[in-house]
Amino acid sequence: MKKNVIVLAAVAFVALSCISVFASNEMHEGMWEITSSIDMPGMPIKVPPTVVRHCYTKEDVKDQKKVVANKNSDCTVTDMKKSGNKVTWKMQCTGKSKGTFSGETIFGNDFYESTMNMQSEGRSMTTKSKARRIGDCP
DSSP: OOHHHHHHHHHHHHHHHHHHHHOTTTTTOEEEEEEEEOOTOOOSOOOOOEEEEEEOHHHHSSSSHHHHHHHOTEEEHHHHHEEETTTEEEEEEEEEGGGGEEEHHHHHESEEEEEEEEEEEEEEEEEEEEEEEEEOOO
8 A cells, every 4th residue: 555655656746747847938947846745535644745856958848748748658638728827737647657637837937836636546646746946957
C-alpha cells in the first residue's frame, strides 16, 4: 500500500511538473523550487510535502506542449483552456501511470500555484503545488 502511495505521488509530481511548463508564455526560464503536498482520502499515512528544484529552459517555456508529450509518452493532454493567467487542463495516462488527471494552474512570471486531481484504480488524490523561480539554471 505504501509503495502505491509513493508511485502515485511520483506520477502526480511528474504530471504537475510537465503541465506547469506549458501554461504561460510569460513564464521565465530558470531554476524553480516546487513545493507539493498530497491529499489521498482513506490513506492511513499522510505523505509529507516534497520540495524539488527543476530547471526550465528557454525551449521549455517556448514550446510547452512538446515538453508535456516528451516527459511521459503514456500521457495525453485531452483538454486545455487558458483564460488570462489561469490554465485548466485534463490529461489521460495509460500504462504504469494509468489514470485521469484534471487541474488548474495560476501563473505569474516568477511563480505558479497549481491544484491537480487524479483518479486511478478507484483511488483519488489531490496534489497542490506552489512554485517560485529562484534564479538561473546552473
